[in-house]
Amino acid sequence: MNRYQQPHWQEEMKLKVDFNNMMKGFAGPVEGFSKEDIDALAVKISEAHQNMKEKRAAGEMDWRKLPFEQADVIKDILETAQELRTWCENFVVLGIGGSALGPLAVQTALNHLHYNELATEKRGGPRLYVLDNVDPERVAALFDVIDPKKTVFNVISKSGSTSETMAQFMIVYQLLRDKLGNTYAKNMIATTDAEKGNLIKIAQEEGYKTFIIPQGVGGRFSELCPVGLLPAAVCGIDITELLAGAAYMDQLCEEADVYRNPAYIRSTLQYLAMERGKNVSVMMPYTDALKYFADWYAQLWAESLGKRKSLTGEEVFVGQTPVKALGTTDQHSQVQLYVEGPFDKVVTFLGVSRYRQEVAIPKVFNHIPGISFLGGHSLGDLITAEQMATEYALMKAHRLNMTIILPEINAFTIGQLIQLLEIETAFTGELLNINAFDQPGVEEGKNATYALLGRPGYEAKKQELEGRPEKKKEFII
Numbered sequence: 270m271n272r273y274q275q276p277h278w279q280e281e282m283k284l285k286v287d288f289n290n291m292m293k294g295f296a297g298p299v300e301g302f303s304k305e306d307i308d309a310l311a312v313k314i315s316e317a318h319q320n321m322k323e324k325r326a327a328g329e330m331d332w333r334k335l336p337f338e339q340a341d342v343i344k345d346i347l348e349t350a351q352e353l354r355t356w357c358e359n360f361v362v363l364g365i366g367g368s369a370l371g372p373l374a375v376q377t378a379l380n381h382l383h384y385n386e387l388a389t390e391k392r393g394g395p396r397l398y399v400l401d402n403v404d405p406e407r408v409a410a411l412f413d414v415i416d417p418k419k420t421v422f423n424v425i426s427k428s429g430s431t432s433e434t435m436a437q438f439m440i441v442y443q444l445l446r447d448k449l450g451n452t453y454a455k456n457m458i459a460t461t462d463a464e465k466g467n468l469i470k471i472a473q474e475e476g477y478k479t480f481i482i483p484q485g486v487g488g489r490f491s492e493l494c495p496v497g498l499l500p501a502a503v504c505g506i507d508i509t510e511l512l513a514g515a516a517y518m519d520q521l522c523e524e525a526d527v528y529r530n531p532a533y534i535r536s537t538l539q540y541l542a543m544e545r546g547k548n549v550s551v552m553m554p555y556t557d558a559l560k561y562f563a564d565w566y567a568q569l570w571a572e573s574l575g576k577r578k579s580l581t582g583e584e585v586f587v588g589q590t591p592v593k594a595l596g597t598t599d600q601h602s603q604v605q606l607y608v609e610g611p612f613d614k615v616v617t618f619l620g621v622s623r624y625r626q627e628v629a630i631p632k633v634f635n636h637i638p639g640i641s642f643l644g645g646h647s648l649g650d651l652i653t654a655e656q657m658a659t660e661y662a663l664m665k666a667h668r669l670n671m672t673i674i675l676p677e678i679n680a681f682t683i684g685q686l687i688q689l690l691e692i693e694t695a696f697t698g699e700l701l702n703i704n705a706f707d708q709p710g711v712e713e714g715k716n717a718t719y720a721l722l723g724r725p726g727y728e729a730k731k732q733e734l735e736g737r738p739e740k741k742k743e744f745i746i
């Protein structure tokens with residue numbers, strides 16, 4: 270029996286959503302929404318629910334099946350991970366966007382926060398590096414700190430053709446061939462589409478271990494397929510629990526009643542906020558463990574919802590700009606703007622009920638009242654108090670905010686969080702009547718890169734780019 274089927278575990282580890290001032294009558298001075306506001310959207314909500322059902326039946330949202338339907342894949346991942354952990358010291362993800370941010374977020378959440386700095390025996394598995402850029406300095410610096418012979422490179426690309434990832438792959442390919450000769454393929458794993466793109470063809474020709482990103486699972490919705498599960502398993506994360514958490518949340522989000530569906534209610538409130546001109550969505554975890562969740566969410570929310578055209582072809586120019594913040598760090602950087610700047614934001618706090626470790630603040634300097642009040646508390650008390658204080662300050666200034674509370678950070682709650690935010694994003698796409706699963710705006714830039722670097726088809730692309738002023742290097746001094 271899976272953990273998600275066990276009632277005790279469910280209740281104790283269930284994520285909670287605190288609406289703070291997003292809903293009238295819930296708390297504080299209100300600029301939020303009433304039940305009437307939500308009920309006025311009843312038809313839209315029910316249509317969106319129906320559309321989600323139809324899309325799922327048509328295989329367009331197969332990421333929702335991931336927590337339930339990949340037994341063979343999971344077996345393969347766990348066996349591969351076990352074998353790699355016997356010899357591999359570094360596991361390097363080559364990927365970008367949806368092929369990198371999930372692995373990074375889950376790793377930071379669920380492994381020791383100084384994981385890569387620990388000695389091998391303490392880590393009990395390889396270091397993880399996620400190389401999600403083509404900055405030459407960063408790529409060169411990686412090769413200063415790893416021994417390629419003891420490193421596995423996991424090249425991840427849904428399309429199998431993203432320039433950045435392919436460039437990294439080509440560099441690593443050459444390096445491994447030079448160092449390891451014909452045996453190099455054991456240091457390479459490809460995670461990609463079963464048919465599309467160049468990566469699958471190369472992987473098959475060169476004999477790499479390969480994992481498939483299923484159809485109907487777009488990059489930014491792919492954390493719970495081999496994209497995220499393999500790096501996590503290799504680094505000792507309990508992927509069964511991660512999937513159990515996601516399955517549990519998925520079941521909660523089957524509910525048609527908006528008031529009982531955590532994803533739908535958050536989505537509906539965000540939709541109402543967008544209608545009121547709240548064009549910015551801030552994600553602010555109060556734990557370093559979730560710092561990269563804000564990055565993962567930024568891509569999910571921005572690429573899915575930032576759209577020019579509606580499903581029926583009208584120009585709508587919708588979306589909400591995601592902002593990444595970290596509590597308490599960004600209280601001393603961004604919160605001034607959130608409290609007193611334009612009324613254009615919805616802030617989501619990610620709070621934690623029980624931090625996995627505590628650090629006591631000693632009772633010293635008792636004669637200095639300005640700091641002695643801290644002594645005797647824990648850092649957990651302090652960070653939680655600061656989160657509540659920030660919620661209060663925003664509420665007092667009539668700024669919309671809500672909080673997702675994780676009872677603690679573990680694989681089960683992280684699985685829930687992933688599934689919650691993915692379903693919320695997809696449902697918001699339905700409310701906005703846009704396609705949440707494409708990214709035509711980014712494809713344009715990708716194509717222009719091919720053109721600028723003279724890929725075959727360059728001439729055709731160049732014509733498309735005609736009229737655009739040639740980019741010259743200008744030096745001011």
Ligand SMILES: O=P(O)(O)OC[C@H]1O[C@](O)(CO)[C@@H](O)[C@@H]1O
Binds near residue numbers: 365368426489
């Ligand atoms: O996994 P791929 O196909 O290499 O794409 C990487 C990223 O590039 C995009 O296509 C555009 O940025 C994202 O949607 C995707 O996550």
